Amino acid sequence: MELIITIIYYALVAFVSALLIYNLIKSKEWQKEILTIIVLIPFLLRLFMLK
Amino acid sequence: MDATTSATVVLVVMVVGYALAKWLKLSTELSMVVAALAGGLAAGFGVPARHIAEGAMTYLDINLIFFTATLFMNILKESGGVAFVVRGMFRRFHRRRAVLLVMLTILLLIPGALTGAGSVTVLITGGMVATVLVSMGVPKVKTAAIVFVLAGLSAAAPPVSLWAMMTAAGVNMPYVGFFWPLLLPCLLAGILTMFLLGWKGTPVEIDRALQDLPEPPTGMNSLRIALPFLVFLALVLAGRTWPHSVVVMGLPFMFLCAALTSFLLSPVKIDFLRISRSTIDQLLPLLGTLTCVGILVQLMTLTGARGLLAVTTVTLPVLVVYASLFIVLPVSEAVLMWGAAPVLGVPLVLFFNTIGLNPIVALAGMSIIWPLGDALPPTAIIGRLTVDITGYKESYMSFLKACIVPAIIISIMGTLMVIYSKELGFLTGI
Amino acid sequence: MTPMLRKIVFSVAGLLLLIVSGMSFYESRNLKEPVVVSDGVTKVVRLSTYFSPLQGTANDCNIYILEGKEPGATLCILGGTHPEEPAGRLATWLFAENAVMSKGRLIVVLSANRSGSTVTRVGGAYPPDFTIPTSWGGQTFRLGDRWSNPLDQWPDPEVYIHYPSFQELAYVDIRNLNRCWPGRPNGTLTEKTTYAFMEMIRKEKVDIVIDLHEAELQYPVISTIVAHEKGQELAVIASMMLTDMEGFKMGMEFSPKNLHGLSHREIGDHSDAISLLFEAPEPFLDATRGRTTREQLLTGQDDFVVKAGKHGLLFEKIDEKGWPIDVRVGRHTSAVLQVMSSWTEAYPDKPLVCDNVPRYAEVIARGTGAFLRAPAEARQDRLFHE
Numbered sequence: 001m002e003l004i005i006t007i008i009y010y011a012l013v014a015f016v017s018a019l020l021i022y023n024l025i026k027s028k029e030w031q032k033e034i035l036t037i038i039v040l041i042p043f044l045l046r047l048f049m050l051k
Numbered sequence: 052m053d054a055t056t057s058a059t060v061v062l063v064v065m066v067v068g069y070a071l072a073k074w075l076k077l078s079t080e081l082s083m084v085v086a087a088l089a090g091g092l093a094a095g096f097g098v099p100a101r102h103i104a105e106g107a108m109t110y111l112d113i114n115l116i117f118f119t120a121t122l123f124m125n126i127l128k129e130s131g132g133v134a135f136v137v138r139g140m141f142r143r144f145h146r147r148r149a150v151l152l153v154m155l156t157i158l159l160l161i162p163g164a165l166t167g168a169g170s171v172t173v174l175i176t177g178g179m180v181a182t183v184l185v186s187m188g189v190p191k192v193k194t195a196a197i198v199f200v201l202a203g204l205s206a207a208a209p210p211v212s213l214w215a216m217m218t219a220a221g222v223n224m225p226y227v228g229f230f231w232p233l234l235l236p237c238l239l240a241g242i243l244t245m246f247l248l249g250w251k252g253t254p255v256e257i258d259r260a261l262q263d264l265p266e267p268p269t270g271m272n273s274l275r276i277a278l279p280f281l282v283f284l285a286l287v288l289a290g291r292t293w294p295h296s297v298v299v300m301g302l303p304f305m306f307l308c309a310a311l312t313s314f315l316l317s318p319v320k321i322d323f324l325r326i327s328r329s330t331i332d333q334l335l336p337l338l339g340t341l342t343c344v345g346i347l348v349q350l351m352t353l354t355g356a357r358g359l360l361a362v363t364t365v366t367l368p369v370l371v372v373y374a375s376l377f378i379v380l381p382v383s384e385a386v387l388m389w390g391a392a393p394v395l396g397v398p399l400v401l402f403f404n405t406i407g408l409n410p411i412v413a414l415a416g417m418s419i420i421w422p423l424g425d426a427l428p429p430t431a432i433i434g435r436l437t438v439d440i441t442g443y444k445e446s447y448m449s450f451l452k453a454c455i456v457p458a459i460i461i462s463i464m465g466t467l468m469v470i471y472s473k474e475l476g477f478l479t480g481i
Numbered sequence: 482m483t484p485m486l487r488k489i490v491f492s493v494a495g496l497l498l499l500i501v502s503g504m505s506f507y508e509s510r511n512l513k514e515p516v517v518v519s520d521g522v523t524k525v526v527r528l529s530t531y532f533s534p535l536q537g538t539a540n541d542c543n544i545y546i547l548e549g550k551e552p553g554a555t556l557c558i559l560g561g562t563h564p565e566e567p568a569g570r571l572a573t574w575l576f577a578e579n580a581v582m583s584k585g586r587l588i589v590v591l592s593a594n595r596s597g598s599t600v601t602r603v604g605g606a607y608p609p610d611f612t613i614p615t616s617w618g619g620q621t622f623r624l625g626d627r628w629s630n631p632l633d634q635w636p637d638p639e640v641y642i643h644y645p646s647f648q649e650l651a652y653v654d655i656r657n658l659n660r661c662w663p664g665r666p667n668g669t670l671t672e673k674t675t676y677a678f679m680e681m682i683r684k685e686k687v688d689i690v691i692d693l694h695e696a697e698l699q700y701p702v703i704s705t706i707v708a709h710e711k712g713q714e715l716a717v718i719a720s721m722m723l724t725d726m727e728g729f730k731m732g733m734e735f736s737p738k739n740l741h742g743l744s745h746r747e748i749g750d751h752s753d754a755i756s757l758l759f760e761a762p763e764p765f766l767d768a769t770r771g772r773t774t775r776e777q778l779l780t781g782q783d784d785f786v787v788k789a790g791k792h793g794l795l796f797e798k799i800d801e802k803g804w805p806i807d808v809r810v811g812r813h814t815s816a817v818l819q820v821m822s823s824w825t826e827a828y829p830d831k832p833l834v835c836d837n838v839p840r841y842a843e844v845i846a847r848g849t850g851a852f853l854r855a856p857a858e859a860r861q862d863r864l865f866h867e
């Protein structure tokens with residue numbers, strides 16, 4: 001049961017990461033692009049189980 | 052060079068870096084990162100990748116709460132639930148101004164209380180409440196002021212109050228006992244603001260107002276609105292009542308369940324992917340703020356700049372601290388946004404703790420003053436958003452003037468809560 | 482620059498940051514710390530021996546058992562409950578690598594919360610590791626955090642409600658080993674870990690458990706023994722002897738009855754063992770600290786903390802000499818040895834006599850590193866890793 005919840009959290013992190021990457025591709029302002037990448041880093045670090 | 056001098060140099064370099072970035076028209080979030088990087092270089096750490104990434108991780112869990120809670124609110128709005136409630140309330144109570152004002156106060160407090168973000172309040176209920184207020188004869192400038200002040204209070208209100216959460220985490224203090232010390236002043240100040248600015252007006256033009264409000268879809272009813280909230284409440288209560296037989300769920304999962312319930316019950320078809328994407332887009336400045344604040348705080352800690360601020364604060368005379376809260380807190384909020392909590396809130400709470408105050412009530416008092424800074428430059432994010440959403444078109448200055456009376460009341464309330472925190476300690480229930 | 486190219490440039494920079502930091506996180510999570518066990522170590526088992534569900538988890542740590550030549554009582558030392566308090570872990574290293582029990586039995590744990598030793602605190606700017614100089618070059622240790630690694634236990638609850646007291650605690654403390662005693666078999670990883678230790682304490686009939694910690698100087702519980710009421714006499718005598726004979730101040734206070742989840746309360750309440758907790762001063766943990774560096778961690782020197790002390794904000798004295806790691810480790814080894822001898826005086830039929838472990842003055846004089854053994858020269862069957 002605990003494992004299922006943890007998997008849901010990783011799925012949520014993956015979902016948010018995908019949304020951020022989508023918005024990065026669609027973005028037209030350079031500042032927004034940098035900010036999106038900065039926001040993305042912690043999500044990816046968790047997704048790849050590095051931190 | 053001794054520790055004080057070198058940390059002062061780092062701090063100055065950070066401030067200069069921030070100012071320069073702002074001057075080059077960089078957003079506040081990116082300016083904070085520039086400040087952090089400049090500080091790291093000045094202190095001889097180069098570009099410490101590990102520390103930058105670790106700092107960015109600091110508020111990952113809070114960012115997840117943010118996303119899931121705001122997704123919930125957006126689905127509720129998109130499904131017509133918010134419009135349904137506002138119209139229903141309006142139709143029923145339009146002849147009783149006092150009751151209506153109290154209802155509108157609560158409507159403005161809920162989204163920010165759940166998500167921790169004032170901007171979510173402005174986006175979810177701010178627009179519709181503004182429509183109602185204008186139809187009640189409240190001038191536009193006062194309407195904008197009401198929405199802004201209430202949005203700030205809603206962010207400070209429990210259960211999710213980021214200033215309190217972030218500061219408490221910074222001093223290893225449990226985020227426990229904050230519910231009443233945060234809720235009571237927010238409710239009181241909220242209702243006071245609403246009556247002060249919204250009592251005078253004209254009799255309600257019900258027909259015109261109903262025309263201006265969005266039409267809820269057919270099939271919307273109170274059950275469809277209540278059920279997602281009940282799901283959320285049930286999960287919170289289950290976790291608290293049977294903590295050792297119910298699996299650990301965490302707030303993001305609970306909000307996600309509420310969002311899904313709301314999605315499934317919506318009478319109109321909602322494109323889940325589209326609304327998720329726009330939620331992320333809408334939240335980017337907020338997620339970005341938290342992430343960049345994390346980086347800045349980590350670099351300040353690494354370089355000793357944070358220690359310098361902390362040790363300077365804890366060695367100040369008590370009266371100076373009390374008397375400057377009303378100015379220092381909003382200004383720090385305007386510059387650092389939530390970063391004000393870990394950077395300034397932590398040393399202040401340590402200070403209050405050492406002089407024998409109740410840190411929980413004192414922190415709650417500070418938490419209601421902080422959001423006032425959201426209308427001030429350089430950021431003024433929520434102030435500008437409010438002006439935008441409520442359709443107020445006159446000068447920003449007169450909007451600020453309209454906020455001044457409630458701001459003074461809230462500052463006095465917050466400062467008194469700090470000074471008399473020990474006497475008010477019973478509110479924590481600990 | 483075209484928008485596409487711009488995005489690629491930014492993404493590459495982001496990726497670079499991700500890879501460099503990710504490698505650093507991965508390396509410190511997987512850094513192996515050698516332990517060359519002393520001749521006195523008669524058996525090394527895993528914690529999962531006592532509670533099998535821990536098998537394969539980050540917290541299945543080594544348990545070093547030193548059976549004495551003559552029978553006596555059993556004492557267990559827990560190091561690494563809070564890995565960010567390195568003197569506690571280092572002191573247990575000195576026991577595992579040097580101790581020989583002539584009477585009684587010693588159980589040594591170096592990484593009570595192993596998961597917590599694989600991560601550093603977000604926002605804390607901790608160095609990932611630190612090195613203790615030795616004659617053969619130096620030994621590197623993971624610094625670790627106060628809480629279990631979120632990679633091993635995630636998510637945290639809305640509020641942490643302690644088992645079995647139902648006391649409400651901060652949500653992060655569900656990953657704090659010293660808020661999770663006595664644990665439960667079907668709980669979170671951290672609760673399972675404390676449960677496994679409780680099983681060990683019961684099965685091995687442990688008489689005394691000592692939990693080694695360090696604290697910031699701004700924290701009132703410092704330089705002291707926190708004792709369960711069962712250990713009152715033992716703690717009082719040990720603290721008096723240490724102050725009189727070895728010249729460092731060591732207080733004694735009772736474990737509060739209504740503060741739940743802590744080892745000094747729950748181990749004593751839920752087993753036959755006496756539970757004690759030792760605190761040494763660690764300026765590295767102070768919020769007023771200056772630059773957060775390895776040197777500060779090991780020397781304990783910090784101008785800002787000194788300044789806070791001058792304003793009467795601290796509960797332990799500090800000057801420009803700081804609190805060097807050897808002083809902190811020495812306090813712990815001496816305090817453990819003193820508890821053994823005070824116990825033996827009170828219960829001569831159940832003695833605890835430990836040889837070969839340096840006391841306070843000796844650790845300061847020769848340095849902690851002098852008592853760490855070179856892994857390169859060790860026999861393979863005497864070499865373990867934490």
Ligand SMILES: [Zn+2]
Pocket residue numbers: 563566694695
């Ligand atoms: Zn500790």
